[in-house]
Amino acid sequence: MNKCRSVARRMQHIQPFYVMDLLAQARDLEAQGRSIIHMEIGEPDFVTPAPIIEAGQNALRAGYTHYTPALGLPALRQKIADAYYIRYGVSVDPLRVLMTPGASGALQLVMSVLINPGDAVLMADPGYPCNRHFVRLVEGEPISVPVGSETAYQLNADLVAAAWTPQTRAVLVASPSNPTGTLLSVQALYDIHQVVQEKGGVLIVDEIYQGLVYDGECCSALSIADDIFVINSFSKYYGMTGWRLGWVVAPPEYVEPMDRLAQNIFLAAVTLSQHAALEAFSAEVAVILEERRQEYMRRRNYLLPALQSLGFDIPVVPGGAFYLYARSTQLTQDSFQFAQLLLDKAGVAVTPGRDFGRHRPEQHIRFAYTTSLKNLAEGVERIRCFIGD
Ligand SMILES: Cc1ncc(COP(=O)(O)O)c(C=O)c1O
Incomplete structure (x- = not known):
């Protein structure tokens, strides 16, 4: 007691x-x-693919054991930005790519810079359970919106509009989703973004399972607008869960406050993992x-x-x-x-x-x-x- x-x-x-x-x-x-x-x-x-492990081993041998800048290795941020261009034809300024301790660190950072106590964040139910806790940690209100097979277990523009209240600050979606594996099309994301924009809120898209797509188009919400927070990670597609490395692509005006916060709460993402991840984009x-x-x-x-x-x-x-x-x-x-x-x-x-x-x-x-x-x-x-x- x-x-x-x-x-x-x-x-x-x-x-x-x-x-x-x-x-x-x-x-x-x-x-x-x-x-x-x-x-x-x-x-x-x-x-983890062998070339990535080897790159990690080489980094240790080369003595890369110190902190990196809070937002990550510039070379890695550049590689991630390049990958968006190569895979999806989207130009992303590497300065908007912030390295974090997993997508978990990215979600924590995003909620911390966006949510005031009492602000509501809409999310699909069923959904990734930690999301509501990230919101709670910053004293926000996670609002679970029930979804079923009729919307492929995803939020859509109508559901978002119907659930919106004056307290709503943000909407969080994931595509592909955990636990349902279902996707949001570019059009569906676009429609949700429209509603969120009209209401003056912020859209957060978790793309951690990007790359693990078997039917339909593989896309990124970054192709829609620059004011969307896009979260990703090396955990799933790259098979690097234990390396604890993710990233967020943030709207330009949020980079400075997120840098300030990252310096304080993480200092930086794991150095070894960042050096290893440089190899994640190789042809091999x-x-x-x-x-x-x-x-x-x-x-x-x-x-x-x-x-x-x-x-x-x-x-x-x-x-x-x-x-x-x-x-x-x-x-x-x-x-x-x-x-x-x-x-x-x-x-x-x-x-x-x-x-x-x-x-x-x-x-x-x-x-x-x-x-x-x-x-x-x-x-x-x-x-x-x-x-x-
Ligand atoms: C939808 C979703 N987002 C975020 C995470 C967190 O991943 P990590 O912190 O390993 O990058 C997970 C992990 O299962 C997940 O399923």
Whole structure:
């Protein structure tokens, strides 16, 4: 009791990831010799491409162990800006590219410079759970807008307009999205941006799964306007989760305050990771990343119909990321309990909807295809036996 009194009030709103409990249980079971198929993990199973690791090793050997400038290595910021031009034909001033400790650091920085206490930020529910906590940390109000298959589990211009209040300051979307893997088209982003602009707010687009796209156009919100905050990271497409390196492309007038804040709260992103990431744009790495993208696509193409044949409902084919968000009501009315039993009885770990918001979480399960096709097939067979098909 006394201990709790010393914890700040804002901590009341910070919830744990339920899947972490499941993951810990899965690891315990593995330690006891049980075989577990992991479909709960939201990070690539591939290790970082070898040329990037080598570049990191070389950087250490060369003694690059000091701080970089708060906004990152100029050469890396330039490479990222160049990549936007090469891939999407968008010219970005490298001075607007700010390196951060993961997309997480970018989200924290963006919320800190934008949100005053009481300001509301609109976001899709289901969505990436940390987003509401980033808003809470700066004493803002995360407003979860329920979304379903009719809008491909994404916000659209009408939903944004309807949810807008005088307190609304910003809208945060992700394309491709976690947990649903669905995309926003350039047109949809454009329409949302129009509404946000008319209302005098700010649009933030999380493009962390950019590159992991299997159908439809791969685009960047930067092609729409300069006043959008675009967040990205080396974690997912580049397979560098543990290196803790991301970036944000900020509207020009926000660069100076973000620099000031980054100097204070992070000092700089990890130096070793920035030197390694310089290699992430090489032709050699591009080949590796394309092979991996195709492997993810094969996995998606296998897992989607396999889960449907078991009775999971996946009404929208997810065009990207490495997730399938399935409605599980034909099999259970309580996805949390189902996930727990599935782990205990069948040795398959999945993430129940509860981690992603309050909109029908008990009806949904997220499957991550961050494991081999062989493991996915074994997982599907185990689920089939578990549900007695
Ligand atoms: C949508 C989304 N945004 C941001 C993050 C944070 O990523 P990182 O801090 O590793 O770059 C994640 C991680 O799962 C995510 O799914």
